[in-house]
Amino acid sequence: MxxxxxxxxxxxxxxxxxxxxxxxxxxxxxxxxxxxxxxxxxxRETIEVTAELTNVGDGLPATSDVKYRGLLVGRVAGVGPPADRGPNHVRIDVFPDRVRGIPSTVTARVVPSNVFAVPALELVDNGPGAPLAAGAHIAEDRSLDTVRLQTSLTALSRIAAAAGRSGGDSTIGILTTVERAVSGRASEAVQAGAQLVRISQALNDAMAPDGTGSTLDTLSQALDGLRSSSPDLLAAVHDAVVPLRTVAQQRTQLSNLLSGGLTTSATVATALENNTATITGITGKLSDPLSVIAAGSAHFAQMTTSLSRLSGPFSGMWDPQTQTATAKIILELTPHRQYTRADCPRYGDLAGPSCTTGPPGGPTIIGPNAAPASSPTLIGGNVGESGSRQEQERIASILGGLPNAAADILFGPLLRGNNAEVRPAPDAAGGPR
CATH class of the missing domain: 1.20.5 (Single alpha-helices involved in coiled-coils or other helix-helix interfaces)
Structure with a gap:
């Protein structure tokens, strides 16, 4: 059917x-x-990596989103328990087509993914690096922004826990307390709210009168600066305490020093007062020496130049270790005349090298046809040839006595080339004696 x-x-x-x-x-x-x-x-083929997180918030369930720069790049495969109080091991399955754009320098943190506070894992970019490889370990992000985010989430969690209570809890939440407090007092609550707004505005105007920044914020920044500079401040205080402590320990000696200084000053003042006329006379008589010094000031430059020229040879002559002076002196006992081109040797048409290289001078002394001297002895003056009988007799007549070798050796170099004469010494009346 x-x-x-x-x-x-x-x-x-x-x-x-x-x-x-x-x-x-x-x-x-x-x-x-x-x-x-x-x-x-x-x-779907995935690449597994591990994130080591100490703080996972209220929990990180499996299949939670893994995001990088706001883009979904993978899923959470699971969360392993920590070992020996270590971090939690979060296994992450990253999509193969996304792993190329994720550097190995990323760090991980747990963030809410929507308004319902569903947790998600976020990878924080920390600069360029090699692509993320399979089996890599991602460290937890500990930047200042992450710390502030975790602090804010903890504060919101506490506020939510205080605002809402379970039915079996004997206490009441903040919202319930507020509701009971304003029940039947709507007008008073509105007035109180308006007054609170005015108080807040007045407090804000007082804290930031010029509209720039809050005074509390400025105070906080000042305290932060004081905290950061406290080691240097303590070191400066320590360095300042040491001399003050030394002064306190040596205050008796300091008092005696100041008393002695005052006594010395009083003595000097008394001496100056008692010898005013003498000091005035001394200063008046100093005008003549000062005038002489001023008149000879034009020669100061020459004096300093001469002293500098003298100090150079003296420093080379003086030995500070032995405290002795060693000088190299050339002593000439015969008339000195500079050698010139006129003194160069010439033998007929043949001239010596110094005829062109020597210093220029006066007329030629040795003529082109002159023959060499027959004797190499020096002839000049009225003494005679060196070592000759005439020289010996001349020296003996000057000194008195017979000729001898000692007189020739001592006085021969002094008299050669000069005119020697013997004159009687005048007596006291001016006539010869």
Missing amino acids: SIAFESDGRVVPNWQLLLRGLAVVVVLAVVAGLMIARSRGAF
Whole structure:
């Protein structure tokens, strides 16, 4: 017979309907399972990395989003418990097509992904680096922004815990307390709110009168600066305390020193007062020496130049270790005349090298046709040739006595080339004696 489900009148057995229904249910279940597995990344190839996190917030469930620069790059595979009070090991499956744009320098932190505070794992960029590789370990982000975020989330969690209480809790939350306090007092609450707004505005104007920055903020910055510079400040205070302590320990000697200085000053003042006339006379008589010094000031430059020229040879002559002076002196006992080109040797047309290289001088002494001297002895003056009988007799007549070798050796070099004469010494009356 026909059933209510058939509209065309053809009869379909109930067992066929049962089989068809079961087939549809199985297909739907398989499709749903495949979709769920697909949503969990079962059919998607991933690269597994590990993030080491100490703080995971209220928990980081599996399949939580992993984001990098706001882009979904993977899923959380699971969270492993810490070992020996170490960090939590968060296994992350990163999509292969996203891993190339993620550097190995990233760090990880837990953040809320939406307004419902669903946790997600965020990878923080820390500069360029090699691409993230399979099996890599990602450190926890400890930057200042992350610390502030965690502090804010903790504060919000405490506020939410205080605002909402469970039904079995005997205490009441903040919102309930406020509701009971303002129940039936709407006008008073509105007035109190308006007064609170005015108080806040007046406080804000007082804290920031010029509209730049808050005085509390400035005070906080000043305290931070004081805290950062406290080591240098303490060191400066320590350095200042040491001399003050020394002065305190030596205050008796300091007092005696000051007393002695005052006594000396008083003595000097008394001496100056008692000898005013003498000091005036001395200063008046100093005008003549000062005038002489001023008149000879033009020669000071020459004096200093001469002293500098003298100090150079003296420093080379004086030996400070032995405290003795050693001088190299050339002593000439005969008349000195500079050698010039006129003194160069000439033998006929043949001239010596010094005729062109020697210093220029006066007329030629040795003529071109002159022959060499027959004797190399020096001839000049009226003494005679060196070592000659005439020289010996002349020296003996000057000294008195007979000629001798000692007189020739001592006085010969002094008299050669000079005119020696013997004159009687005048007496006291001016005549010869």
